[in-house]
Amino acid sequence: MPQTAAQQIEAAYREKFATSADLYQQGCTLFPSGVTHDSRYLRPFPVYIDRAAGSQKFDVDGNTIIDYWVGHGSLLLGHSRPEVVDAVQRQMALATHPGACHRLELEWGQLVQQLVPSAEKIRFTSSGTEATLMALRVSRIVSGKSKVLKFAGNFHGWHDTLIPAADPPHAAEAYQTPGIPTGVFDDLVIVPPNDIEATAQAIDQHDPACVILEGTGGRWGVVPVRGGFLQQLRQLTAERGVILIMDEVISGFRVHPGGAQAYYDIVPDLTTLAKVLAGGLPGGCLAGRADLLEAIAFGNSLGKKMKHPGTFNANPLSASAGIAALEIVATGEPSQQASEIARQLRAGLNALFDERGVAWIAYGDFSGVKIHPDYEGPRPTGDSFIPFDNDYQQLDRKFDDSLLHALRCALLLGGVDWMGWHGMTSSAHTEADVDQTVEAFSNAIDLLRGDGLLK
Numbered sequence: 001m002p003q004t005a006a007q008q009i010e011a012a013y014r015e016k017f018a019t020s021a022d023l024y025q026q027g028c029t030l031f032p033s034g035v036t037h038d039s040r041y042l043r044p045f046p047v048y049i050d051r052a053a054g055s056q057k058f059d060v061d062g063n064t065i066i067d068y069w070v071g072h073g074s075l076l077l078g079h080s081r082p083e084v085v086d087a088v089q090r091q092m093a094l095a096t097h098p099g100a101c102h103r104l105e106l107e108w109g110q111l112v113q114q115l116v117p118s119a120e121k122i123r124f125t126s127s128g129t130e131a132t133l134m135a136l137r138v139s140r141i142v143s144g145k146s147k148v149l150k151f152a153g154n155f156h157g158w159h160d161t162l163i164p165a166a167d168p169p170h171a172a173e174a175y176q177t178p179g180i181p182t183g184v185f186d187d188l189v190i191v192p193p194n195d196i197e198a199t200a201q202a203i204d205q206h207d208p209a210c211v212i213l214e215g216t217g218g219r220w221g222v223v224p225v226r227g228g229f230l231q232q233l234r235q236l237t238a239e240r241g242v243i244l245i246m247d248e249v250i251s252g253f254r255v256h257p258g259g260a261q262a263y264y265d266i267v268p269d270l271t272t273l274a275k276v277l278a279g280g281l282p283g284g285c286l287a288g289r290a291d292l293l294e295a296i297a298f299g300n301s302l303g304k305k306m307k308h309p310g311t312f313n314a315n316p317l318s319a320s321a322g323i324a325a326l327e328i329v330a331t332g333e334p335s336q337q338a339s340e341i342a343r344q345l346r347a348g349l350n351a352l353f354d355e356r357g358v359a360w361i362a363y364g365d366f367s368g369v370k371i372h373p374d375y376e377g378p379r380p381t382g383d384s385f386i387p388f389d390n391d392y393q394q395l396d397r398k399f400d401d402s403l404l405h406a407l408r409c410a411l412l413l414g415g416v417d418w419m420g421w422h423g424m425t426s427s428a429h430t431e432a433d434v435d436q437t438v439e440a441f442s443n444a445i446d447l448l449r450g451d452g453l454l455k
């Protein structure tokens, strides 16, 4: 019987990544769905990586792959940047966990303070999830209020209050995320992104402790946010006395050394940071107004202190990687280089989709490249183009899962590891990477156009 396109892709994939297929069998005996992060789940199996350098990863079968995950966004400088590797190796031999205050936490904190406009005071955590959790708790302690306003499609980590409505569908009944107590929803107010009127109404109706949003729009800009909206939101929250939290876990240091807040000239009350902050190692922090971070201080004037333990807070290895990375980030070059190469990739992909008559479009800001696989509208006229006039319900949709898995496998066959419907660049990506990636997409289109997976 002749093979379908999907079967052909799978057969070639199994052959090229045979050792990964074997390792995945072991993974399935250990981990749910065989993986340790939801996004790494891939049918028929994910690729196992041994080593990485610059923009490339090297898998267990000896294949070289251009990486568009860049450490889930943490590696703005690319993999194994020598300055970062040296710093961590040096620190490793000195102390991995002194169980004490240390000089590196000061240096690390001072860099955050110098670079991020809102960072009057800082408290380190181990992840971005912990940083947003802390931001809510601090806001509640200081304001004495409990509700939290977030925007549909914004991702702030996986703790109870903020994981609902991080993905489509956006219908209210769909927010009932499994495993989260229903009481959580009493304190959560969800508003359409980029809608200042709806935000103002929701603030007046619910009187929340805080408003939180991603600095460049939900899930790293699937629905982009523009500076005009951020300025309106800053003004609105200041007028209503509501704490504004900018979640810069992904945009921080990546879009600009000072994050989206520096780029758009907005000073939020609180900022959450992680990823690039720790140079590719685990680490996060809450930064912001000194009077708000007082909530964590002993004997504060509020008379209530937020408890904050955490075994790996300000861990010296993460601090050493973070300092080495931020010193380079501070020059401004890495964010510019990563953004420029992503711009070239978006342009190259759009030219390809046009030429091949595929109803796909590439868009995005800074170092993000989004692909919308169901787009028939006008083609981009410039790089700031947003499909569907930024209608969030059109942009932020669930797409065909089989197509997604087949596309990722087809791209891996062409030597490209794409994150799903999006990719991210680092300052280590090159024009040659862009050319190879566009070619890999072209070959993937050929492979997918077999049995109705792609028109």
Ligand SMILES: Cc1ncc(COP(=O)(O)O)c(C=O)c1O
Pocket: 072, 126, 127, 128, 129, 130, 132, 155, 156, 157, 158, 214, 220, 247, 248, 249, 250, 274, 275, 284
């Ligand atoms: C905007 C944003 N906030 C929070 C998080 C959670 O960070 P972590 O994965 O370090 O817990 C992420 C992770 O991707 C993120 O992109």
